Amino acid sequence: MDTAKSEQRAGEFATRYRAWLLAQAHNLCRNATDAEDLVQDALLRFIQTFGQLEALPNERSCEAWLVTTLTHLFYDQCRRRRVQAQGAKDPHLSNEVVVEHEPDARPVYDTLTDAQFSEALQTLSPKIRATFELHASGKKYQDIARSLGIPVGTVSKRLHDARARLREFLLRHIQSGVN
Structure with missing residues (x-):
């Protein structure tokens, strides 16, 4: 070799x-x-x-x-x-003097786990989930349309729907974790 x-x-x-x-x-x-x-x-x-x-x-x-x-x-x-x-x-972990500032707003999606995101994906219909997963794997709209045999406009609509449904589902998880 x-x-x-x-x-x-x-x-x-x-x-x-x-x-x-x-x-x-x-x-x-x-x-x-x-x-x-x-x-x-x-x-x-x-x-x-x-x-x-x-x-x-x-x-x-x-x-x-x-x-x-x-x-x-x-x-x-x-x-x-x-x-x-x-x-x-944590001042005990640092030798520096720590000056307390207003904490930066932490992105709310940082609190989500992989399991919660997987659960959210399972709520999508099989067609929308397949389209979303192809896009998430790096495929372009045209390639997704060609591989699924659908128009590019349908790919756009499915991705829009997937994002909206995922956002709605995940925000419920976030809000239920805060309350």
Whole structure:
């Protein structure tokens, strides 16, 4: 097995999918700098993981691996920031003098769990859920329409409905947790 050629193949695949992965990362974190960092980490892990193999798995498997790894890295980043924010607020964990300021408003969706989001997805009709999941996996409206055999306008409507229903369901969870 030629390790250099394997790493080159993995590197070429990573380079080909970099822009697509960057769009996925930007959808997750809504910050260009953080998205770039996430993509770099995901691609590095991809090359480290698949660079030693004689042949890469099929493209779908590689795409899925990249998106899953990117998502896990994003969750890790969120957890790190939460721990850092909590550590900075606890004067016993910091050597600095802490000046109390008005706390920043915490995004209400930060309180949701993966299980609650999965439960919310299950409330969608199968057609709307399938459309939403394709879009969440990075597919463009035209590609979704083509794969489901529906007009692009129907894709737009289904995604609008999915977002509205998810928002409504998740807000009930948030509000019931506050009360």
